[in-house]
Amino acid sequence: MSTTPERTESLTAAQAPFDDARADLILQSSDGVHFRVFKVILSLASPIFADMFRIPSPTDASLNHGDEGPVVRLSECSGDLDFSLRHLYPIRTPNAVPLRNVGVLAEFARKYRINALTKHITRYLADNIEFDPVGVYAIAVTYEFKDIWAKAARTCLDLPFSRLQSPLLHYIAVEFHVELLRYHAACGEAASGAASERNWFSSLNQDFDVISMGNKAGCSHCITQDYLDHGPKFYGPLCLWNYLYRSTLVLVHHPSAKAVTTEEFVLKSNTCSSCADGMRRRMFDLSTAFGKEIKKVVERIPLPKAGTT
Numbered sequence: 001m002s003t004t005p006e007r008t009e010s011l012t013a014a015q016a017p018f019d020d021a022r023a024d025l026i027l028q029s030s031d032g033v034h035f036r037v038f039k040v041i042l043s044l045a046s047p048i049f050a051d052m053f054r055i056p057s058p059t060d061a062s063l064n065h066g067d068e069g070p071v072v073r074l075s076e077c078s079g080d081l082d083f084s085l086r087h088l089y090p091i092r093t094p095n096a097v098p099l100r101n102v103g104v105l106a107e108f109a110r111k112y113r114i115n116a117l118t119k120h121i122t123r124y125l126a127d128n129i130e131f132d133p134v135g136v137y138a139i140a141v142t143y144e145f146k147d148i149w150a151k152a153a154r155t156c157l158d159l160p161f162s163r164l165q166s167p168l169l170h171y172i173a174v175e176f177h178v179e180l181l182r183y184h185a186a187c188g189e190a191a192s193g194a195a196s197e198r199n200w201f202s203s204l205n206q207d208f209d210v211i212s213m214g215n216k217a218g219c220s221h222c223i224t225q226d227y228l229d230h231g232p233k234f235y236g237p238l239c240l241w242n243y244l245y246r247s248t249l250v251l252v253h254h255p256s257a258k259a260v261t262t263e264e265f266v267l268k269s270n271t272c273s274s275c276a277d278g279m280r281r282r283m284f285d286l287s288t289a290f291g292k293e294i295k296k297v298v299e300r301i302p303l304p305k306a307g308t309t
Contacts, residue, residue, distance in 0.1 A: 014082060017089055025053075026071045027085075033078035034071070035085060045088045046112040076108070084108040087120050099128045099135045103171055106143040122148060129155050135166035137180060142171045150303050153180060157187055157298065161253040179304035184255070190297045191255035195247040198231060200293040205285045211236040219275040237279060240286065242269035247290070255298055257291035 013019050014035040023036035042049040052072070074081060083101055087093055097105075102124040109117035125148045129136045133155035140149035156164060161184055169177060194200070201211060210219075212235050222238040227245055246268070247260045259265070266287045270276050 014078065017091065018082070018085065024070075027081065028071050028073045029078040029081045030073075030075055031078050033081075035078075035081060037085065041088055045116055046114045048112045080104045080108070084117075087117055088114070093120060096127065097124045099124075099132050099139070099168060102128065103139045103168060106139055110143055121145065126151075132166050132168070133159065134164055134180070135168035135171075138166060138168050138170075138172035138177070141176050142173075153183060153303055156180065156184060157254075158256045158258055159254070160259075161185065161188065176304070183301065183304040187255040187298045187301050188252045190301055191251035191294050192248045194290070194293050194297045195244045195251060196228060197293075198226075198228075198234060200289060201234075203289045203292070205289075208282050208285050210240070210279070210282060219272060221274040222272040237272065237275060239267075239270040239272065239276075239279060239283065243283065243287070244290075251294065255294070257294045260294070261287045261291045 012032055012034045014029075014033050018035040018037060020036050020038075023038050025037050025039050025042075027035040027037055029035065039049075039053050043053055044050075076084070084105055087105065102121060105117060105124070106121050108114070109121060121143070122145060125136050125140055125145060129148075129152050133152045137149050137152035137156060140146075140152055161181075164181060164184060204211075213232055219237055223235055224238050224241065226234040226236070227241045243260075243266060246265070250259050250265075263284075266283050267280065270279055270283055272279070
């Protein structure tokens with residue numbers, strides 16, 4: 001480089017705290033930014049760095065000795081290196097972190113064997129589950145954060161099958177993404193099947209007296225037989241059977257109680273001019289019990305197999 005040392009420093013120096021003139025090492029990012037760091041901090045955090053500094057090799061292409069001291073070239077770009085190194089220094093870490101950066105930190109931790117970063121990565125992944133459960137699952141599986149990937153897989157059920165996407169899917173091997181899709185589909189089958197079962201009727205509130213067997217007691221305007229053509233013959237209001245039928249269609253691709261227990265969904269067919277008002281509370285009572293049944297059958301489905309390739 002033909003510029004003077006002073007000019008070079010002003011062009012390539014990293015931001016504080018990585019511009020400290022007292023530092024005894026320079027890390028050079030892939031895009032040429034210099035990070036002044038202290039060997040002792042990196043050595044305590046990473047056995048990889050500790051070994052690198054313990055047995056220096058002047059012939060190693062990654063290590064140069066310039067006028068300002070040893071320079072170690074790293075493959076990380078300046079943005080990723082800055083974000084990762086800040087978690088090794090005794091400075092405040094950010095409260096909210098984009099999921100893409102969490103993946104960067106996880107890769108940095110694995111590459112340099114920095115166990116101290118585990119608590120930060122775990123927190124950041126947990127904070128992002130609600131916003132991108134598929135992306136969190138991809139990172140958690142790849143870097144073996146088992147508790148997180150289990151929770152993320154469950155949270156993915158709050159998404160329809162068609163939305164099981166994330167810009168961070170490149171982190172995960174194809175076979176593990178397929179496992180997630182299979183898990184979601186199996187949960188969909190189980191949840192949809194719950195809408196075609198009647199055993200859970202016994203968990204309904206005792207005040208839910210609009211279902212009967214073998215007779216047509218109830219609202220004379222909308223009482224009708226259960227739409228199922230197998231099992232005991234139940235009678236109840238049309239809105240009840242309509243609700244359960246619609247639920248079978250939705251749950252097969254969106255196996256979450258949240259998908260079928262909203263007020264709008266539950267009361268969509270509650271239109272009988274004679275019993276609609278009286279059925280509001282009863283339908284909510286039923287949907288609460290039904291939601292518990294959905295969660296129960298879904299929890300029986302084994303979580304997707306996952307791990308590093």
